[in-house]
Amino acid sequence: MTSPLPVLASEPRRSGVERGTLGWTRWCDPLLLGLVAVAISGFRSWSPSFWHDEAATVSVAGRDIPDMVRLLFDVDAVHGAYYLGMHGWLRVVPLTEFWLRLPSVLAVGIGAAGLVVLGKLVSTRRVALVAALVFAILPRVTSAGIEARSYALSAALAVWVTVVFVVAVRRRTGTAWVLYALFVAVSTTVFLYSILIVAAHLVTLAVTKTGRRCVGSFVLAACAGIAIAAPVIVLVQSQADQVSWIAGRNFDLVWIVLVEQYFDNALPVAVVSGLLVVAGVTVGIVRERDRRDGDQAGLLATAVPWLVVPTALVLLYSLTSQNVYLGRYFTFTAPACALLLGQSMVWIAGLAGRRSLPLLAVILALFGAIALPYYLVQRGPYAKPSGMDYSRVADLVESESAPGDCVLYDLKNVWNPGPMRTVETVDPPAFAALRDISRGSTAAELGELWDETLAPDRIADQIRSCPAIWLLTDRSAGVDSHTGAAVDSRDPVALGANFRVVRSYGFDVDERWQLNVSQVVHFVRRGT
Structure with a gap:
């Protein structure tokens, strides 16, 4: 039986004191968590040596606009919007590891701030804060944060396009759906695989009662966004042979999806995350059955399709046609992983009753401690692929x-x-x-x-x-x-x-x- 997303219901009336408190936390929480995420990703971001892909960013972004456009019509259009942004950035900052990677560091902070907003919409403030912290220390995210490529930015855009999606479904206004179309266009232009989040949103609508009432508006807005990005989509598709170097079907695909994609090959972090999700979702299902609590339904309906659908679609295409799957290409789904982990941690800690907050702090600390060795390795001098x-x-x-x-x-x-x-x-x-x-x-x-x-x-x-x-x-x-x-x-x-x-x-x-x-x-x- 499906449940309505909590964000679609009317907000309860609150007293003046409550409104003031909520107004403060509405801005303070995202800002604080965003700054924490920036600090985590920014730490020693300058330490790893530049490598081949970052050299490509410098090579393209350092050219004059006409030369850059000429190149993008032949190769690498998939990163075209990012290169254009970096072109302007490199005009005002020196070419060093720190400055070249700073936009990605900031993108992680923007993504964490957005995840706080999204978490509050689909669940509770506690879940929102925990999910943002998990996002900030997730190995895939801490890796993307020190990579002068568009992956961290794709994650930040995926968060905010989902925020706009949830708000549009809730308010059902034309302005919200226009904004959604624009966000879809921008995120798709920045990184083509991000278009798959539209499919995830469609699944979210399909599994929620209230969401199904908005399918028509959603389809119209999504198609408009895709139409705006269509020239880039067509150009990138014409350059599909650029990913012909990706290895064909292999026997370590399960490892790549379950360990590399979100955990940057940090097996202990992947195992602990899997255990937390299984335990947390089990507890959550019991709570929903016993309490009829809609929070779980809202978060799961948002996060699970975002986590599963884009990867499943690309894997299906890769197994039946050309292999275009690579773990880091799905950094834009990492926020969904963080949401699911954050909710699972809160559910598990809730078993302790009044002592749930100390238990939640312990769970978060243990998760961070397990991820810490891999975080430090990422910031070693030869941490980039092949030890470049x-x-x-x-x-x-x-x-x-x-x-x-x-x-x-x-x-x-x-x-x-x-x-x-x-x-x-x-x-x-x-x-x-x-x-x-x-x-x-x-x-x-x-x-x-x-x-x-x-x-x-x-x-x-x-x-x-x-x-x-x-x-x-x-x-x-x-x-x-x-x-x-x-x-x-x-x-x-x-x-x-x-x-x-x-x-x-x-x-x-x-x-x-x-x-x-x-x-x-x-x-x-x-x-x-």
Whole structure:
């Protein structure tokens, strides 16, 4: 039997004191929780090295608008709106890890604030506050908060589009539905997968009595929002081959969905979360049966479709057609996970009666303690995928090189999906005093993500004119692939064609640095 969403019912009359108190908490609670979330995500956000995807953000956002638009019509339109925003942002802030990631940190705070508002609409103030705290420490969210990509922003927009949806269903005014259409258009434009939240909202309406009365208005508003975003949807769909690199169907899909998607591979956090939800929902079902309490129905009808429907639809498409599923693409469903966990924690703590608040504090503290080690790992220097170390490479070259030295980038890298010169993209000042002898046409000229890198045999004259050369390439495996002997710090093993060409023009290895996944080799002229 379905129950009406509590947000659809009329608000009870309250005294002047109650209205004053509610007016204060209405603004204070979201602001406070938003600031807490910003502090959690912002802590050591500058520590992890830049990596390939963030370099792509810099590469595109750093261009002039015409060059950016030209690129987006060929590749990466899915992040187009985000790139445009970052274009303006990078005009007023320096290019550092902290500043590039700050918009994502702020987006987490906006999402947490919205979750407080949403939680109060579909449940209670206590649930709203707990859900916002869970959201702030959920591993997927703390990871998105220090990622210069659109994932954190997609989560914040998903929260607020759901707030507008709930308010529109409750008030049934044309203004609210127009606002919903605009939010759908914006969220879809920022990140295409966010369009799937519309399907989740439709399920919410279908399982609630009051909601079913608004289906016509909802469909009209949703279609209007999708129509506004249609040009972007069509353009992104035409670039679907960009995700062809995602692995096909595999046997670890259950792990990816249940552990990676919301918990960033933090298995203990995933297990504890699962246990909390099972226990909490069981308690909640009993309470609803015994007390006829509608709060549970409101939250579950909102959170569960949001949590399940988008993922299920993409998984179905991926299993029957092209695989387009990746855990971090569903960061916009993480707020639903936090809502469900928040309500479950409150239900469980409610078993303690008058001591429910201390028990709830203990549950939250334990949840945070279990997530803490993974949170700290996320903020390590090599926390990004594949342990990428762009920032460390740039720091080394800047500190050790001399003005007028040449820099040479390896063409092929095992761990890096793009050319090694992306290191220069995220830290141009580190390479400002060096001569980039392997650059061909620029990315803007090519209308592509990266500058052209020339093979060393095409730049013989430039090599001959160098006083010293810095080669940036993959880290050596540490052993000679032919003899199995350990590689000495000055041994040229595994340097490949770049080494052979440079050596043929009278250079020897002076020093060699093995970083986390990269290798920096300093060549000097033979005999110097």
